[in-house]
Amino acid sequence: QLYYPSHKQKKKEEGNPCTSSSLPATTRINNDHDDDGNGVYDEEEGGLATALHWLDEAYDVCEWEGITCGSDPGEFEVKIDPDSEYEYIPPPDDAITKIDLMEFKLSGTLPRQLYMLKHLHRLNLNDNDLKGTIPDSYGWFENLQFIDLGVNQLTGEIPYELANLQWTLEELWLERNQLVGTIPSELALLTHMEYFDISGNKITGQLPTEFGNLRNLGSLFLENNLVTGTVMTEIG
Numbered sequence: 001q002l003y004y005p006s007h008k009q010k011k012k013e014e015g016n017p018c019t020s021s022s023l024p025a026t027t028r029i030n031n032d033h034d035d036d037g038n039g040v041y042d043e044e045e046g047g048l049a050t051a052l053h054w055l056d057e058a059y060d061v062c063e064w065e066g067i068t069c070g071s072d073p074g075e076f077e078v079k080i081d082p083d084s085e086y087e088y089i090p091p092p093d094d095a096i097t098k099i100d101l102m103e104f105k106l107s108g109t110l111p112r113q114l115y116m117l118k119h120l121h122r123l124n125l126n127d128n129d130l131k132g133t134i135p136d137s138y139g140w141f142e143n144l145q146f147i148d149l150g151v152n153q154l155t156g157e158i159p160y161e162l163a164n165l166q167w168t169l170e171e172l173w174l175e176r177n178q179l180v181g182t183i184p185s186e187l188a189l190l191t192h193m194e195y196f197d198i199s200g201n202k203i204t205g206q207l208p209t210e211f212g213n214l215r216n217l218g219s220l221f222l223e224n225n226l227v228t229g230t231v232m233t234e235i236g
Helices: 112-115 136-140 158-164 185-189 209-213
Strands: 067-069 096-100 122-124 146-148 172-175 193-196 203-208 219-221 227-228
Touching: 112 136, 136 158, 158 185, 185 209
Parallel strands: 096 122, 122 146, 146 172, 172 193, 193 219, 203 227
Antiparallel strands: 067 096
16 A cells, blocks of 8 residues: 655745856756747746846846855755765855746746756746656756656656766655656665655556665655555655
8 A cells, every 4th residue: 555644745945046246157047938949938927027037137147036046054954875976065156056936837848958057956846837848857967955846737757867866856746747657766766855746647557666765755645646556664
């Protein structure tokens, strides 16, 4: 029998932007649709068009609503496995570390190039109108701890490449989309993961037995899918 916690406690927070005079090119975001319709901008419905300072050349990226740069001392708690090769490097003040754009009526698809924000540790795009698939390049983030892509219209399968975030990822929220396929067994490598939510999708197949090795996983949400199997008591 699958385990469903009785209360969902998702970590949410608002951005607390800091100012910066300049940003390296690799830390900037593409805000407009390209020729293929990619991007997270909805001119008619609002979204980034109505967000504070977005697309205003008079303001630095770090002053845009929902964008946070740098970090406060002690804010970023890093849990490093002594056997890993992961080395945490504190972000410079002008590096984007958080994107919090929940409920912004964003449309389009997820930009593949976001992984280039190498200091990003929080990506929250919950409750928008994003379509398309989750880019496999999201497994290339270097410091990402939190991903929330829930309550959108994402399709396709959960990319197994997310397992590459094994040294950093603690929360993965993909609920209420239109994802299909099975749960990649590779995700059992995410040994720091504490929250995993794929409820309200079209996921099928067995829950990987390897998930029994996720000792830090305290909340697992699988309801409203076609997933079968047993969760080992070791979880959480």
